[in-house]
Amino acid sequence: MINSSRHETSATRGSSMVALPDRVRSPWWVLGRRMLAALAILVATVMLVYFDNGGYDDGNDSTGKVDFVDSIYYSTVTLSTTGYGDIAPVSQQARLINAFVITPFRIGFLVLLIGTTLEVLASQGREMFRIARWRKNMRKTVVVVGYGTKGRSAVETLINNGQDKASIVIVDPSEQAKNDAHADGLVVIAGDATRRAVLLQAGVSDADQVIITTDRDDSNVLATLTVRQLNPDAWIVVSVREHENVALMRQSGANSVITSSDAVGRLLGLSSMSPVLGSVMEDLLTYGEGLEVAERDLLVSEVGKQPQQLPDQVIAVARDEKVYRYFDPVVTQLARGDRLIVVRPAKELPWAPRPGTHGEDSADGEE
Structure with missing residues (x-):
């Protein structure tokens, strides 16, 4: 019988430098703020032209006067650099305002609108290029499902034994796991590893090894079944919480199954009966010492x-x-x-x- 448990908490880790968190805002919030700024520039320009309408001449009007609608028209064609020339500043004051106020408004208006579009396209293009280059250079891929305490320890062991960070892919839906993996310089696929599309995006079909370490045995079984279906040749290592689920994991396609509760229990028992033997076993399990x-x-x-x-x-x-x-x-x-x-x-x-x-x-x- 498969038992579920609470989510595995992340271990506290030190840092050798100060890293301030990025402020995450919705793209719609950023776009809306820029649109409001552009609208504010437009309204300010209309007001400047309308209150100084005596300094402008309308070539399409027999009277030459500029009313409120003309002010809106002149402001829009001026800020957008269209400039038909039918309305033009004629007084010295109007020309100075155009030179030192409306011209900076025009530059700001263009930066806000066109710059936003270019920024979105450029960022998307850079990200697509980075992902394509990463996939092209992938060699001997290891996919690690779950980046809790066990997943991080497994990755640390792989890296310490020569595995390239660029060839390790983390699959975890948790935002905390994503931040931890990014801080460790690892690629993350944010999603549920029991879903076929998520595993395909992680490159499971071409992976040499897959390590599955979520905190739920039922999720581990589903992930193992899906991985084995996508990649019959991958070496799959799975962690289970309960020993009674080992046979089920092997039937699902796992090559190696590690029972975390049994391993901890044996180490506790050995340490209780023989502190020396317990310290030796702990030494063997601790990397680098x-x-x-x-x-x-x-x-x-x-x-x-x-x-x-x-x-x-x-x-x-x-x-x-x-x-x-x-x-x-x-x-x-x-x-x-x-x-x-x-x-x-x-x-x-x-x-x-x-x-x-x-x-x-x-x-x-x-x-």
């Missing part, structure tokens, strides 16, 4: 040896898509194509051979 669990290729010079004879502390061997413990008789002698699961100092690269053997060829199974 003490010991790390890593995977690396088998070197040519190591072919035929026993796991216990290697400089690394081998705890398991991956062979033919199966994992064997280091003491299993099947892996008594290491063979080409084997991959080693080792415990090593955190300062060493997880995927690299031991120091001093970086130039050796790996035994990757190629003849």
Whole structure:
């Protein structure tokens, strides 16, 4: 049975610089304010012309007088730079007002109207170009569904192990998650990961790996089913809260299922029975300090040896898509194509051979 729970809260993180939040306003609010400013300029120009109508001459009127309607007409054609010339300032005062007041009004009017259009088109064009360039340069994509505590930890581990930030895509409907991911320099698709269109936009169909870490097991099942339908070859890792949902996750298409509640419970139990063992396990789970669990290729010079004879502390061997413990008789002698699961100092690269053997060829199974 799938259980739902409350939304996972974001962890508090420090910052090394002051970053003031942007003021988010509706596009309609911005456009309306600019239209009101343009209208204010038009009204002010009409009033200036009308109250000084004696300084203007109307060539289309036998009397040459400029009334209120003429003032509106003159103001609109002047501010829009149309300038038919049928109404013109003739007095010295009217000409000075046109030069030093109405001309700046005209510039402001054009900036408000034409500038708004150009700004919208330019921003949309830049964003489309950025998205197109990002999609074109995507390599070995990892899609992470959910950017709560587990999602952030998974991304941090990927980046610390050499994954390019530009190849990581976050899918999360939360505004807080979006802000956190943007602050971390990551691409975000704001939407529900159980929807096919959202996952397609995130590039799931071409992704190498998908990590699903929402705080609801039912959402994780639906997301896993959709991802597997879109990409039969993707490696899918899913987090579940309850152990009873593990089988359902695997049936939905997950390659690996991590039970968060069981893992925490085991660590608590170990720490209670043996504080030393608990500290070692915590060390293995903490990146960048003490010991790390890593995977690396088998070197040519190591072919035929026993796991216990290697400089690394081998705890398991991956062979033919199966994992064997280091003491299993099947892996008594290491063979080409084997991959080693080792415990090593955190300062060493997880995927690299031991120091001093970086130039050796790996035994990757190629003849």
